[in-house]
Amino acid sequence: MTVATVASRALAGIDAPEVTVEVHLGPGLPAFHIVGLPDTEVREARDRVRAALNHAHFEFPARRITVNLAPAELPKDSSRFDLPIALGILAASGQVATEALAGQEFAGELSLTGELRTVRGALAMALSARSAGRAFVLPADNAPQAALAEGARILPARTLLEVVAHLAKETPLVEYADGSPRRAPAYADFSDVKGQQQVKRALEVAAAGGHSVLMVGPPGTGKSMLACRFPGILPSLAEGEALEVAAIHSVSTQGFEAARWGERPYRAPHHGASAAALVGGGNLPRPGEISLAHHGVLFLDELPEFDRDVLEALREPLESGRISISRAARQAQFPARFQLVAAMNPCPCGHCGDRSGRCRCTPERIARYRGRISGPLADRIDIKLEVPAPREAELVAPVAGEASSGIRARVEKARQTQLARQGKPNADLGTREIDRLCGADRDGDQLLRHALARLLLSARAYQRVLRVARTIADLAGASTIGAEHIAEAIQYRRLDASF
Numbered sequence: 001m002t003v004a005t006v007a008s009r010a011l012a013g014i015d016a017p018e019v020t021v022e023v024h025l026g027p028g029l030p031a032f033h034i035v036g037l038p039d040t041e042v043r044e045a046r047d048r049v050r051a052a053l054n055h056a057h058f059e060f061p062a063r064r065i066t067v068n069l070a071p072a073e074l075p076k077d078s079s080r081f082d083l084p085i086a087l088g089i090l091a092a093s094g095q096v097a098t099e100a101l102a103g104q105e106f107a108g109e110l111s112l113t114g115e116l117r118t119v120r121g122a123l124a125m126a127l128s129a130r131s132a133g134r135a136f137v138l139p140a141d142n143a144p145q146a147a148l149a150e151g152a153r154i155l156p157a158r159t160l161l162e163v164v165a166h167l168a169k170e171t172p173l174v175e176y177a178d179g180s181p182r183r184a185p186a187y188a189d190f191s192d193v194k195g196q197q198q199v200k201r202a203l204e205v206a207a208a209g210g211h212s213v214l215m216v217g218p219p220g221t222g223k224s225m226l227a228c229r230f231p232g233i234l235p236s237l238a239e240g241e242a243l244e245v246a247a248i249h250s251v252s253t254q255g256f257e258a259a260r261w262g263e264r265p266y267r268a269p270h271h272g273a274s275a276a277a278l279v280g281g282g283n284l285p286r287p288g289e290i291s292l293a294h295h296g297v298l299f300l301d302e303l304p305e306f307d308r309d310v311l312e313a314l315r316e317p318l319e320s321g322r323i324s325i326s327r328a329a330r331q332a333q334f335p336a337r338f339q340l341v342a343a344m345n346p347c348p349c350g351h352c353g354d355r356s357g358r359c360r361c362t363p364e365r366i367a368r369y370r371g372r373i374s375g376p377l378a379d380r381i382d383i384k385l386e387v388p389a390p391r392e393a394e395l396v397a398p399v400a401g402e403a404s405s406g407i408r409a410r411v412e413k414a415r416q417t418q419l420a421r422q423g424k425p426n427a428d429l430g431t432r433e434i435d436r437l438c439g440a441d442r443d444g445d446q447l448l449r450h451a452l453a454r455l456l457l458s459a460r461a462y463q464r465v466l467r468v469a470r471t472i473a474d475l476a477g478a479s480t481i482g483a484e485h486i487a488e489a490i491q492y493r494r495l496d497a498s499f
């Protein structure tokens, strides 16, 4: 046998398309080519594969070795193919039986001594291998993550020798069984935050309907403390959502920790972050902050300090829940359905409206500062609220606030109502759906028309108020939107006039 093929997987976005690794041994001067990879990568792969084979006392054939990775156009993070290439060489040179390779896929980087090193995207690969009906042989350290794909047959190995012993049916690899029970995710709790009842109520409404929020208040009022507790009051992740979250994180630089299964992500990039860091990119495109926040919370503190380009880049995902990244010839799409929670000071110094009167910002400076949140972005934020400095009495009060679990129970119930009625959260309702599903009763409608005229709000704002009022009514278990629901929803638009 001088040709062998081994099944493996590349990584494209969060998908793991199949790659066939073909190894040919031909006559001629000893050489080692990998078709379609740059020379430096070929050299490194060759050095690792050759050293690993030698170290394990296999023969590295003194022939002309050609490795072909098909299809050719896929992005190739090449070190993951070390193991399949080594096995292909062993099979093509008759040191391993080719039939033994059937029904299995392989991925793993080799150390010079033949140990298997972890690869990126193990979960994505395991999901695809499962769909293809094959077992997946991979580095042992990747197994806990890969095993999150329920029903996938994961065969972890520590070394090349273990894999060869498995293929020779001497010592079969043992299928990975996850012994650790899944625990409920742990979030910081709302009961730690004293006072701020109105803000907490607004966040409950935001969580229930999936509405984006902007908190405006002076420094030190607990805006970030509230934001990082927000994931804990969101509805629990469904199995499919948890898998998506894990798959995205598994292809990121930091990777995914199996222990964080089921947790809603919370991402808080600094305002100095570049557009690329936020939306993703790179030669082998990787997810950015907005995709790492998929099904979770993206917290942007000091919103006006972010670059205009960065804020602009948020428009596509806020609309579609996805982001397309193209770089040179490569294109990748990542999901990015996050809930935006933003915060800012009321003015550049932060003390506008403060009882101490220490703010010296001119009205022009304040207007310019607020104007940095561009119309379209400000427009997509359903709830804007003021976060006042807490009163002394609130800070020293011994009573703890309500725990996140109680708030989450109400949020889950309201969200269920929405999913049963329209199959999506209220924040995603389009214009015509609002007309159909968010009609207010007579008193409510009258109140809304008066308020809009008084606050000089636009027709779009009218729709937004109704959408939030729908959520407030859902929280109250009311099928019709009444005046009290409209009244609360209008509170969340009062700041509109200053943006």
Ligand SMILES: [Zn+2]
Pocket: 347, 348, 349, 350, 351, 352, 359, 360, 361
């Ligand atoms: Zn000021």
